[in-house]
Amino acid sequence: MFVTIEYxxxxxxxxxxSSDSLSFANSPTSLFDVLTEIAExxxxxxxxxxxxxxxxxxxxxxxxxxxFVRSLDTQVVNGDHILIxxxxxxx
Amino acid sequence: xxxxxYHGVYTTVDATTGTSSQxxxxxxxxxxxxxxxxxxxxxxxxxxxxQHDPLSAESSLVxxxxxxxxxxxxxxxxxxxVSRSPLTGRLNDSLASSSFALAGxxxxxxxxxxxxxxxxxCILVIDDQQTRKLPADHLWGLSAEDAxxxxxxxxxxxxxxxxxxxxxxxxxxYATISHSGRHAGRGGSGAVLGAKNVKAIxxxxxxxxxxxxxxxxxxxxxxxxxxxxxxATEKYRELGTAANLLVFNRLHCLPTRNxxxxxxxxxxxxxxxxxxxxRDKTRSSCAACTIGCTHLYSINSGTSNRNVRIEYxxxxxxxxxxxxxxxxxxxxxxxxxxxxxxxxxxxxGTIAFAMECVERGLLDEPWLRFGDGAALLKxxxxxxxxxxxxxxxxxxxxxxANIIGHNSIAFAPQVKGLEIPGYEPRALQTMALGFAxxxxxxxHNRSGAYEIDFSxxxxxxxxxxxxxRLAVDTEDKAAIMDSLILCKFLRGVxxxxxxxxxxxxxxxxGWGLDQSAMQNMARGIIDAKKEFNIRCGWTPVEDTLPQRxxxxxxxxxxxxxxxxxTLQTMITAYNLERGWTADGYLDEMLSK
Ligand code: SF4
Numbered sequence: 001m002f003v004t005i006e007y008x009x010x011x012x013x014x015x016x017x018s019s020d021s022l023s024f025a026n027s028p029t030s031l032f033d034v035l036t037e038i039a040e041x042x043x044x045x046x047x048x049x050x051x052x053x054x055x056x057x058x059x060x061x062x063x064x065x066x067x068f069v070r071s072l073d074t075q076v077v078n079g080d081h082i083l084i085x086x087x088x089x090x091x
Numbered sequence: 092x093x094x095x096x097y098h099g100v101y102t103t104v105d106a107t108t109g110t111s112s113q114x115x116x117x118x119x120x121x122x123x124x125x126x127x128x129x130x131x132x133x134x135x136x137x138x139x140x141x142q143h144d145p146l147s148a149e150s151s152l153v154x155x156x157x158x159x160x161x162x163x164x165x166x167x168x169x170x171x172x173v174s175r176s177p178l179t180g181r182l183n184d185s186l187a188s189s190s191f192a193l194a195g196x197x198x199x200x201x202x203x204x205x206x207x208x209x210x211x212x213c214i215l216v217i218d219d220q221q222t223r224k225l226p227a228d229h230l231w232g233l234s235a236e237d238a239x240x241x242x243x244x245x246x247x248x249x250x251x252x253x254x255x256x257x258x259x260x261x262x263x264x265y266a267t268i269s270h271s272g273r274h275a276g277r278g279g280s281g282a283v284l285g286a287k288n289v290k291a292i293x294x295x296x297x298x299x300x301x302x303x304x305x306x307x308x309x310x311x312x313x314x315x316x317x318x319x320x321x322x323a324t325e326k327y328r329e330l331g332t333a334a335n336l337l338v339f340n341r342l343h344c345l346p347t348r349n350x351x352x353x354x355x356x357x358x359x360x361x362x363x364x365x366x367x368x369x370r371d372k373t374r375s376s377c378a379a380c381t382i383g384c385t386h387l388y389s390i391n392s393g394t395s396n397r398n399v400r401i402e403y404x405x406x407x408x409x410x411x412x413x414x415x416x417x418x419x420x421x422x423x424x425x426x427x428x429x430x431x432x433x434x435x436x437x438x439x440g441t442i443a444f445a446m447e448c449v450e451r452g453l454l455d456e457p458w459l460r461f462g463d464g465a466a467l468l469k470x471x472x473x474x475x476x477x478x479x480x481x482x483x484x485x486x487x488x489x490x491x492a493n494i495i496g497h498n499s500i501a502f503a504p505q506v507k508g509l510e511i512p513g514y515e516p517r518a519l520q521t522m523a524l525g526f527a528x529x530x531x532x533x534x535h536n537r538s539g540a541y542e543i544d545f546s547x548x549x550x551x552x553x554x555x556x557x558x559x560r561l562a563v564d565t566e567d568k569a570a571i572m573d574s575l576i577l578c579k580f581l582r583g584v585x586x587x588x589x590x591x592x593x594x595x596x597x598x599x600x601g602w603g604l605d606q607s608a609m610q611n612m613a614r615g616i617i618d619a620k621k622e623f624n625i626r627c628g629w630t631p632v633e634d635t636l637p638q639r640x641x642x643x644x645x646x647x648x649x650x651x652x653x654x655x656x657t658l659q660t661m662i663t664a665y666n667l668e669r670g671w672t673a674d675g676y677l678d679e680m681l682s683k
Contacts, residue, residue, distance in 0.1 A: 006341070009334040010325050012364075048322055057583075058322040060545060065342055070547045085338050085545075086326035 001027035001078035003034060007045075009086030011059070014045035031061070032072035034082060049084075060085040094118045095303040096158030096599040101134065102200045102222065104215050106287045107148065107207035109224030111217070116201060122602065122612075126157030128184040129574035129616040130202055131173025132623055135182070138204065141626035145175040145279075146262055146286035148208035154253065154292065156196040157576040158599045162302065163312035165319050166578035168192045168379035172253075175627065176278040177286075178264040178437065178487050179508035179532050182623045183278030186536070186573055188377035189271040191294065194251035198296035209288040212260075214242070218250065218295040227290040232257055234430045235269035242291060250295040256432025259285035261477060263485040265437035265510075269429075272400065273377060276434045278509060278531055303601030311598060315584065319381045323583030328374075330363040331386035332403035335513075337362050339407075343648040344518035344551075346511070347411040348461055349443040350504050350637070353515045353645045357416035361406050366418060373398055377578070384580055390422050399426040404535075407513030408439025412504075413446060413467050420464025424471055431475045437487055440510025442470045444488040444503050445480065453497050456480050501638035507532035516640050517651040519544040520554030524562050524661040527634045528675070530620040536579065539565035552651050559664035567613035574616060589613075617669065622680050631674040634662055 005020040012018055015038075022037055032053070039046025049059050055070055062068050062083040063076075076082065093099060097116070104111045116130075124133040131153040135141070143149040152174040159167035170192040176183030195203065198217050205215065212231040213224045230238040235256040242252045252270055259266035259281030266281030267274040275281075284292075302308050318324075326334055336358055339345035343353035359365060366372070366388050376383035387398035399422050409415065409424040428435045446461045448454040459466050459480070473481030483491050488510055492503040504511045509532025516523035525538030535541065540562040544551035549558045571592050572579055585591045589606040597604055604612075621629075635641075641658060645651035666675045 008338045008341070009330055010322075013329060056322070058325070062342070066552075067550065068545055068547045083338075083341060086330070086334055 001029070003029075003076055003078070004081045005034070005038060006081060006083045008083065011045055011049075011084045011086065014048065015042040028075035028077045030072060031069065031074040031076055031082075034076055035072070093301065094121065095601050096300050097121055098199050098201050098298065098300060100200060101202035101204060102217060103204045103206065104217065104222055105207040106205060106209045106213065106215060106224065106289050109213075109215070109222075111222035121158070121600075123615050124619065125574050125596065125612070126159070126201065127155050127169070127171040127186065127574040127576040128173060129570070129619070130157075131155035131171050131184055132182060132616070132619045134202055134204055135173060135175070136619060136623055136626075138206075140175055141623055143175070145177040145180070145283050148287070149206065150175060150283060150286070152205045152280060152283045152287075153202050154195060154205075155202040156192060156200065157574065158300075158596065159575050159577065160192050160196040161299065162599060163309055164577070164595060165312065165316045165379065165381040166377070166581050167576065168377060169576040169578065170195060171573065171576065172268055172275040172280045174280055174283045176280075176508070176531065177262065177282045178279040181507055181531060181627055181629065182620050183280060183531050184573065185268070185275035185277050185280050186576060187268075187270065187273045187275040188380065188578065189251070189273045190378045191251040191253050191270040193378060194249065194296065195294040196300075197298055198294045199298035203292065203294070205284070205287065205289065205292070207287065212288050212290050214291040214293055215289055216293040218293070219297060230290045231260060235432050236272070236430070238290060239270070242293065246293060247295070250293050252291050252293055254291040255281040255284050255289075256430065257475060258282075258431040258433045258485075260290070261485070262286050263431075263433055263474060264487045264490070265434040265441075267432045267434055269432055271378075274429070274432075274434075277436065277534070278434075281432050302599050304598045308598040311595065315581070316381045318584040319581060321584070324382045324580060327382055327384035327580045331384055331401065333361065333363045333366065333386065333401050333406055335403040336406060339513065342518065343645060343651060344515040345407065345411055346504070346513055346515045348414045349412060349447045349502065350511070350515065350639060351447075352647050353518050353651065354647050355411035355414070358411070360416070360418050361410055361421070366401065369418070371398065380578065382578070382580055388422060390419065390426060392419055392423070397426070399429070401425065404512055405435035405439075408436045408443075408510075409467065412439045412443040412513075414461040415464045415467050416462060417464045420467060424464075424467050427468065427471045427475075431471070433474060436512055437510040438471060438474065440504045441484050441488045441491065442467060444491065444499075445470070445484060447502055448495055448499055453495050453499055454480075501642075503637060505533060506636060507633050509533050514541050515645060515651070516636055517552070517645045517653045518648060519551050520653055520657075520661075521549050521551070521558040521562050523554060523636060523640070523653055523658060524559065524665060525566065527636055527658060527662055528665055530617070530624050537566065537569050537573070538562065539569055539579070554653065554657050554661050556660050556664035559661055559668050562665060563668045566617060567610060570613040570616040571609055614669070618677060621671070621675075622677055625676065625680070634675060
């Protein structure tokens with residue numbers, strides 16, 4: 001299955017790209033697996049994205065422009081868009 | 092006996108006579124209203140400021156300092172300007188940071204209250220000598236920046252200045268007060284000063300306050316400064332708040348074309364990366380700040396060689412909201428607002444409203460079209476001169492709608508008269524609640540409820556009563572931040588917010604406060620603000636949103652729909668959570 005990752009703000013700066021398209025053998029796949037894959041591709045961002053087995057405080061994730069999620073058990077399916085944002089949406 | 096962190100006094104300066112008097116403030120008052128917005132509100136209540144037209148001689152305007160000013164705590168060089176607003180008729184508290192805050196506190200005051208009205212343009216000087224009124228005819232008509240430069244030549248390097256531009260002199264309802272390129276921006280405090288014929292407040296002094304635990308304070312300040320270099324503030328340091336634009340656009344919560352849409356065709360051109368690629372960029376900080384979120388960009392056209400400070404809110408209001416897709420026009424518009432001394436959000440909101448009135452045939456100004464950058468600049472010039480349409484535009488969108496009629500109030504982008512910042516309420520419904528109940532009107536600095544919408548604790552497009560408690564919590568945190576005072580961009584470094592802010596205040600004052608004492612303090616501050624508004628004539632019907640947002644879904648996101656009943660349910664839950672009556676009255680007035 002394919003998942004599109006969209007990066008905004010600091011995550012975009014750290015990864016150096018505005019989006020990635022990632023493929024996974026299993027559908028659904030957990031958000032943890034997706035982020036682990038991202039962390040391997042973009043080490044500078046990866047260091048900040050996960051704190052051990054948890055999403056770091058500085059990372060905000062939205063699924064398909066709808067719901068914000070924090071649980072790394074969130075199931076991601078083929079065609080999903082994962083938006084990764086800077087901490088602190090406002091200002 | 093002196094109080095740690097405080098001088099224990101405020102000075103009242105009468106602009107009519109130039110005379111001043113000092114009054115004491117007790118420790119028990121500081122424990123409830125520690126500084127900034129809280130202290131300013133308390134003093135306005137004490138002086139019955141709700142009784143007076145904000146542009147009358149009798150009105151009061153308070154510059155309120157704080158216990159943290161002058162300490163080594165990062166981002167603490169801040170002050171609040173508090174008055175009744177000429178734009179809303181309700182409480183207005185605007186905050187800003189600069190050396191003015193440091194010098195104002197060193198003048199030996201915890202607050203300075205200005206009242207009266209000078210016969211001719213003047214400046215008011217509060218320093219180690221006797222408080223005095225000096226003529227300012229030579230400054231009248233100058234931009235705030237030019238007036239400040241002139242004052243710098245007139246006074247010693249220790250003096251600092253809060254200055255109005257020509258818009259404040261002419262009492263534009265959303266005129267700002269400026270100092271060192273920063274602005275106490277919202278709600279028209281510049282007009283209040285202008286109505287008093289006061290061009291500038293000048294402060295200086297050498298009076299310091301003591302701290303209860305200096306060693307502990309220095310140690311904690313070092314830790315906070317270190318954290319301020321970390322990931323919690325990285326967005327502000329690296330990109331500035333302009334980084335919000337692409338995110339908001341993607342989520343359809345970027346108000347566009349006067350809230351007709353939630354996304355904007357040319358948003359990519361406004362990202363910090365695109366703005367920086369096309370022009371020179373510099374970065375700066377407020378006084379005593381280790382974060383440095385201020386990103387300035389050069390303007391490629393025009394005559395000015397000054398870089399312009401760009402924030403999400405000024406791009407939003409002067410770009411997408413007016414559907415202006417040319418970044419150069421938006422940067423120029425932003426710079427022009429700074430030169431005149433007007434709030435960019437209210438400027439953009441009022442012009443976008445006028446553009447829609449033209450589109451609907453309610454205003455006969457065919458040149459003023461959505462998307463036209465030259466028209467945007469012309470409209471801002473007219474606000475500056477007051478000529479033609481400028482006479483209406485300088486009143487703000489609510490007052491304009493009341494004059495234009497034809498139920499145009501339904502799409503005037505304001506709450507309580509204050510134009511709405513760049514958060515689409517239908518797509519961010521906890522924020523919709525925050526806007527509706529805000530004491531100074533629609534405001535993203537007094538309610539951080541958007542943080543709830545940007546989290547997994549709420550469904551951002553389906554507001555519920557249970558979000559009210561979370562909205563109250565963000566408002567309480569902001570009330571503490573605005574009263575200690577610390578910059579909101581530091582908030583991400585705190586893990587246990589109320590406990591940690593209690594610790595900071597304890598290091599300064601020795602009061603031994605805990606988390607629940609801070610929460611109670613926050614509740615008391617919000618109650619006092621509400622009391623001020625009730626005394627001004629607030630009624631529950633003011634706590635709402637423009638009809639447009641309650642009647643129809645967002646054009647480009649049909650799921651973003653908010654109805655009156657849902658909003659009312661959230662408002663009732665909010666009022667009860669605050670311990671008020673269901674319709675938002677205080678059970679008893681505090682100041683009695
Ligand atoms: S973070 Fe930005 S707004 Fe806050 S004090 Fe620092 S420079 Fe000023």
